[in-house]
Amino acid sequence: MKLSIGMMVKNEENNLERCLISLQPIRDAIDSELIIVDTGSEDNTVAIAKQYTDRVYYHKWNNHFSEMRNITISYAKGEWFLVIDADEELQETQPIIDFLLSEGSKDYGAAALTCKNITQKNTADHYTIFSTLRLFKNDGYFHYEGAVHNQQKFKGKATQLGASFVHYGYMSDDKELMDKKFNRTGTILKKELEKNPDNIYYWYQLSASYAMHKDINEAIESIEKAYQLFCKQKQQNQSKYIYVLTHRALVYKLAANYQKVEECCLECLTINRSCIDIYFHLAEAQAILSKCKEAIENYNNYLDLLARYDELDKNLSVVEYTLNNQELAYYNLVNLYKHTEDYEQALYCAEKLSSEKLILENMGNIIFLYVKMKKYQSLRTYYNTIKEEWRSIFYEKLSETVSQNQVNQETERQVAVVFTDIADEYGLYCRLLIEDEAGAFSNETVNRIQNIDFSTLPLYCSGILYYLLKWHYPLEKLFINFKEIWINCLFDQLSRKYDDLSEKIYDYLQNSECKNNLSEHKLHKALYRYVLLINKLEDAEYKFVFDRYLEEGILYLQFIYSTYILDNNMVYDVKNDEEVFLLNMYHASIHRESSQAKYLQFLRQALEAFPGMKRGIEILLKEVQESKQTEQNEFEQYKQQVKGTIKQLITNNQLDQAKKIIQEYRTIVPNDIEVLLFESQIFLN
Known part of the structure; x- marks a missing residue:
């Protein structure tokens, strides 16, 4: 018999059948046993297993992975032994078949084989990749050692096959699963380390378990113990334990200690320069540390290795987490090249993106680059390639680029020229910008203005309102x-x-x-209010607008x-x-003439309600x-005039008439000392 396929299982009814179905091409092509x-x-695991093989055995779990693996191997009769777990699924099987049938x-x-380890439940886009020995010559020597993360022992050379499988057993966003795996694996590793505290591999695996469980401090502590043991190794043996250095860099990255990440990576490269x-x-660390030139160089080194990945001599002990990060590298390079003002390279990297998520996130950069490099027609061509549902995002990003980067009027005009033919609000805005320079709106533009729904006008097209105001178009x-909150948003956008x-x-x-109708009062109120809130008018103009606003x-x-x-x-x-x-203010106007106290009271209450009108209230x-x-x-x-009259009457000896005026005056001003003197003078006379 050419091949034995062996697996150990427990409560795997959700995974087992998927795995067994994936084995069928090999079983059909090779004389084999399962x-x-x-x-x-x-659960229903055993019943499912018996549908595919009669070689089903029972052995109680003893908390020792290698011993259980070796029990499975003991039943094998084939020349070769293929190891697989229930939560795995073979994807490419032909290379295995070809290898077994070859001389x-x-x-x-x-x-x-290559393992693609899926790390999130609902997407296949998040994974790690590594090579792992899974096919062994069943020569009587082949066996496993180690209680957990067992290590294979075999004779002879190993080769890499083009076959691959997917592993679904470590979903980092499945907390229940992660807790279960951590408790099981962590417990065994700690017991083994009590027996053998100088085992580098176990310290490394314990750190990996802590990292997957998001216990970062414990992960650092464990990998540092592995690193201390690594440093004690002779230099020629250190490459055997390179996985310690790669994982050490990863753990410090999880801890966001980027200075330490850089240190770990540079040390690793002195030993092995092919760790992708x-x-x-x-x-990534150098980019965060603002070492842009070095970050660019190393992202390009990463991309170069990725392009030659199949040719690389791979270290089977190293788990590779970044093989799916090509687009992320290009995305980060866009920002780095943009920061260093190498716009050609930034645009080259931007055009490498195919992930919808990264394209959307990077759209603002792409637009900026086309505008900065004055490639206006290329910008329009890029616009033509994007999905229709993305166009509003494109307009927003284009508007931000034009406003935030303080482009000159000529650049804004050149951008507008290539979009004037678009039959939407942004196209209309571009037409208005161009025709404003010409001094008049075309009939086509006027027709488009009349047909647009201003109640849904996007903020990035608020410029339309500016030109309508400028040309006194009857709004x-x-x-x-319309909702006032919406017109407020338009004016906020315009004011910037x-x-x-x-x-x-x-x-x-x-x-x-x-005119005396609700919609026009509402519109004019909003216009007057916004002029007041901008607060750039002279006092006389402000008072005029404030009065009209109140009205x-x-x-x-x-x-x-x-x-x-x-x-x-x-x-x-x-x-x-x-x-x-x-x-x-309505009540203040009612009491303005009749009661100053109430008038002032209502003014104070009005100001408390709307502090933005402070200048108007102060006026x-x-x-x-x-x-x-x-x-x-x-x-x-009046007082001086009356007292002058009294004085003149006394001088003319018209005392009775003077007394009469004094009596009337005292009802208004009772305690005027000068009038008392007048009375004394009359008495003496």
């Missing part, structure tokens, strides 16, 4: 049904880009008449609320703080103070 040793299943197989004692993970970890024809926004709104309002705002309240709510100042029954402000308070001063001046003038 041996399954159950170690105490309590060249006689030259080897073992063969390695080391270049990736080193580049009331367009803004009929256009320094003259306040001036444009003010000019528009100066030339706009508001429009109060009219708006009168449209939407009953007189009962308004007359009773029911501030808790209106929608927001602005309406509380307007309601208080009104200043008016009150000025009015008081005017009254005082007029009163003082």
Whole structure:
């Protein structure tokens, strides 16, 4: 018999059949047997196993992986022995078949397969890859040693086959599974280390167990013990334990100690320069440490090794975590080349991306690079290649690039030129930008303005509103049904880009008449309010706008609320703080002439509700103070005039008339000392 396939199982009803089905191509092509040793299943595992083989045996689990593996081997009759677990699935089997049927197989004692270890439950995109010996010549010597993470012992040379399998047993996001594996494996490793504290491999595996369980401090402590033992090895033997250095770098990366990661990686490269993970970890650490030039070099070293991966002499003791990180390397290189202003290389790396997630995350960089390099037509070509559902993201990123990077007007115009033919809001914005320079809107543009739904206008197209304000386009024809919070967002966006926004709104309002309907009062109220909040007007202009805002705002309240709510100042029954402000200002206007105390009270309440209107309230308070001063001046003038008349009457000896005026004056000013002197003078006369 050419081949024995052996496995040990326990409670694997969810995995076993998938594994056994994947073995069928080998069993059909090779004279083989399937041996399954159950170690105490309590589910349907044994029943499933018996559907595929009658070589099912039972042995109680004894907490020693190698002894259980050796029991499985003891039942084997084949020339070769293939080791597989229930939570694994063969994917490429033909290389195994070809090897077993070849004459060249006689030259080897073992063969390695590639394991793809899936690390997350619901996606195959997250995995580690490593080579592992799984096919052995069953010569009577082949056996396993070690209680856990057992190590194979065989005679002869080993070769690498092109076959591969997937392992589903270490899902890092399955906490229950990870806890179960950690408790089982960790317990055995600790017991073995009590017996043999100088076992480098066990310290390494204990660190790996801690790392998978996210116990990073314990993982560091264990790998440092392995590293101390590694350092005691003779230099010529250190390459045998290179896995200690690769894992040490990984653990410090998990701890975000990037200075230490760099140190570990550089030490590893002095011993072995073909550890692909080391270049990736080193580049990542150097990028975070702002060593951009070195990071670029090592990402490129990583990509070079990845391209030649099949040709590399692989160390079977090293687990490789980064073989699926090619696009991540390119993604990081985009940022590094951009930072160093090597825009050509940045764009080259950006164009290597095919992952939708990374393309979306990198879209802003790609747009920036095309704009920075003045490749406007290439930018448009790139736009044509993206999915339709991504276009709003593209517009947002393009708008951010234009606004945040302070591109000059000519660059913005060149970008707009290549998008004017697009039949959406952004295309309309580009047309308005170009036609604004020409001094007039075309009929086609006007038609597109009339047909656009402004209630759903994206923020990146807020520039449309700016040009409509600038050209005094009658907004009331367009803004009929809209939410004020939305128009506030548009103005917030505009204010960051256009320094003259306040001036444009003010000019528009100066030339706009508001008809007595709800939507126009609402629109004009919003426009006046935003000019006030920008707060760039001179005092006279500000006062004019503030008065118009109050007028429009109060009219708006009168449209939407009953007189009962308004007359009773029911501030808790209106929608927001602005309406509380307007309601208080409505009552302030009622009491302005009749009761200064109440007028001031409502002004204070209005300011508490809407502090953004502080300047307007201060203007009104200043008016009150000025009015008081005017009254005082007029009163003082009146007093002097009356007292002058009294003095003249006394001089003319018209004492009765003087007494009469004094009596009237004292009802107004009772304690005027000068008038008392006049009375004394009359008495003496």
